[in-house]
Amino acid sequence: MENRDIEIDEKGKTNLLLAAKWAKIFGFSSLFTIGFILAASLFFIFSNNYIGKSYRNIFFDGSSYTFLIIVFFAIFLLLLFMFINLLLKFSKKVTFGLEHNDVHAVTEGFTALKIITGVFAIIGVITSIFSFF
């Protein structure tokens, strides 16, 4: 059901389109950065130089910490990819919706925005609490 009481005017449309465009740039830049850091980390871990050996000694010494570190990084990466995916979805849907006057697409974009803010606010709170200890 469309609510005609409140509308996005032309200026609002432009602002929202620009916000979506920058969100897309931010999403792709973050994706590139993560890819780069992952590639660099793998390169260093498997390289046979001093840095590689130190990496392996610290993180992959066969203790239970190795498993914890892998699980921690897997969760961290999963959350990051989820964040980027939702950000790109928000950008794509809102841009499409505003350009083609598709109300449902804009709603889908706002759904992605709601998930991003909700999930990451909870993560932010947990991180803030844990940083006290």
Next chain:
Amino acid sequence: MENYQNEPMDVQQQNLFNFGIEQQGLDYLKSSAKWEKFMAIVSLIWISLCILLLIFGGSAITALMMSRSQGLEGFEGNGSAALAGGVMTGVFIFYALLLSVLLIPNIYRLKFANNCIKAIANSDTELLTKSFKNLRVYSTFWGILTIIALSIYAFILVFGLIGFALS
């Protein structure tokens, strides 16, 4: 629709560009704005605390370092201790400034959230436009900051590879 027949031509034309939002979309937007408001306030408090910690804690650490370094080897003169203290102060000021920059997007985030909540509550299109403007500034800030960070990474990578090739 009948209301539009009584409006002047320019208003009618302006309304053609306007875009109605679904009630569900409005609910999601309101929910996002509420979370954004909460996170903006938490971030602002955290950043302010960190800045205060850097200013007061930093000056205390610098003073402690200066008093401890006097008489140590390499810090015989008062000048050396003062120099070390000066460098430390510079580092703390740099980090305080860096954190101060992070206050800017959070202020815009808070403005977006406040305006958006008010706009939805009062069905105010103008306020909604204002809130989207703040969202635009907020996302532009992060977009530009990411591009700068990527450029710095690329710069380091290029110089690292040159250094690696020359060594």
